[in-house]
Amino acid sequence: MQELLNNIANAALKSEDKGQVATYIPELAKIDPNQFGISIALANGDVFSAGDAHVPFSIQSVSKVFALALALGRVGDQLWQRVGREPSGLSFNSILLLEKEEGIPRNPFINAGALVATDTYLAGSSPREALGELVRFIRAATDDESIHINESVASSELATGHRNFSLAHYLASFGNLRASVDKVLGTYCHQCAVEMTCTQLALAGRFLLEGTDMPKLVSSERRRRINALMMTCGHYDGSGDFAFRVGLPGKSGVGGGILVIAPGRASIAVWSPGLNKYGNSKLGTEAMERIAHETGWSVF
Numbered sequence: 001m002q003e004l005l006n007n008i009a010n011a012a013l014k015s016e017d018k019g020q021v022a023t024y025i026p027e028l029a030k031i032d033p034n035q036f037g038i039s040i041a042l043a044n045g046d047v048f049s050a051g052d053a054h055v056p057f058s059i060q061s062v063s064k065v066f067a068l069a070l071a072l073g074r075v076g077d078q079l080w081q082r083v084g085r086e087p088s089g090l091s092f093n094s095i096l097l098l099e100k101e102e103g104i105p106r107n108p109f110i111n112a113g114a115l116v117a118t119d120t121y122l123a124g125s126s127p128r129e130a131l132g133e134l135v136r137f138i139r140a141a142t143d144d145e146s147i148h149i150n151e152s153v154a155s156s157e158l159a160t161g162h163r164n165f166s167l168a169h170y171l172a173s174f175g176n177l178r179a180s181v182d183k184v185l186g187t188y189c190h191q192c193a194v195e196m197t198c199t200q201l202a203l204a205g206r207f208l209l210e211g212t213d214m215p216k217l218v219s220s221e222r223r224r225r226i227n228a229l230m231m232t233c234g235h236y237d238g239s240g241d242f243a244f245r246v247g248l249p250g251k252s253g254v255g256g257g258i259l260v261i262a263p264g265r266a267s268i269a270v271w272s273p274g275l276n277k278y279g280n281s282k283l284g285t286e287a288m289e290r291i292a293h294e295t296g297w298s299v300f
C-alpha cells in the first residue's frame with residue numbers, strides 16, 4: 001500500500017496538467033497547485049500516507065458530509081421534506097432547478113441543499129454554538145483536537161459569496177430557511193473553511209466505515225444512506241463520471257480535496273488543488289481511479 005501511494009504521489013507531482021485552482025474564493029486562488037497529498041486509513045487501523053499528506057487544506061464542500069450527519073442527527077428523516085436525494089446534473093452552485101422545484105434543492109451536497117443542511121443544524125443555536133458542534137463532531141471522528149476553522153478563508157468567501165447569498169435568499173423566498181440568510185451564510189462559509197490534512201480527513205471519514213474499531217457517530221443505516229448520497233451526488237454533475245471511473249462513494253471540495261469510502265476496507269483522502277471541468281480535483285480523481293483499479297475496491 002505504501003509503495004502504491006508513493007508511486008501515485010510521485011506521478012502526480014510530475015504531471016503536466018494539474019487542472020485549474022479555484023479562483024472565485026480569493027484565498028483559494030493563492031494556493032500553490034504543485035502540491036499533492038494522499039492518505040488511506042484502513043479498517044484494521046493502519047494508516048498510510050504520501051506526498052503532502054500533512055499539509056492542511058480547505059476542505060470546502062467535503063464539509064457537507066459532516067453537515068449532513070449533524071442535520072440528520074438534529075431532525076432525522078424530516079430533513080427529506082426540505083431537501084431531495086437525487087443528483088442534479090448541474091454545477092454545484094446552480095440556481096436553475098430551485099424555481100421549478102419550489103425551493104426544494106435536489107440533494108444536500110449541492111450548495112442550495114447544503115445551505116438547508118446548515119440551516120437545520122443551526123436551528124435554535126447561535127452560529128458559534130453550531131460551528132462548535134460541527135468542529136467537535138469532526139474532532140471526535142478524527143480523534144484530533146487540533147482541527148480548526150481558517151478565519152481568512154471564511155471571510156474571503158463571505159465577502160465574495162454573491163451566488164450563495166442568492167441561493168439562500170431564493171430558499172428563504174420559498175420558506176425553506178429558518179434562520180436569517182446572514183446567519184446561515186456565516187455558518188456555512190465557516191463550515192467550508194475547516195482546514196484538515198489528508199491524514200486527518202482520512203481518519204475523519206472512518207465514521208462512514210463499518211468496523212468494530214471505527215468511530216460510532218451515526219447509526220449503520222445512516223452511514224449506508226450517507227454513502228449512497230456520496231455515490232450518487234458527491235461530485236455534482238461529475239458524479240456519474242466518478243462512479244464510472246472509481247466505483248466508490250466520494251465527496252469533493254473546491255479546495256481540491258476528495259474523501260472516498262471503500263466500504264468495509266478504507267477511508268481515503270486525497271488533495272490536489274487543481275480542478276477538472278466539474279470543479280472536482282483533477283489529479284485527486286485520477287489518484288482515486290488508480291487506487292480503485294489496483295485494489296479492486298470498487299463496489300461494482
Ligand code: DON
Pocket residue numbers: 059060061062092093111157164189192252253254255279280
Ligand atoms: O459554497 C461554495 O462555493 C464553496 N464554499 C464550496 C464549494 C465546493 O467546494 C464545490 N466543490 N467542488
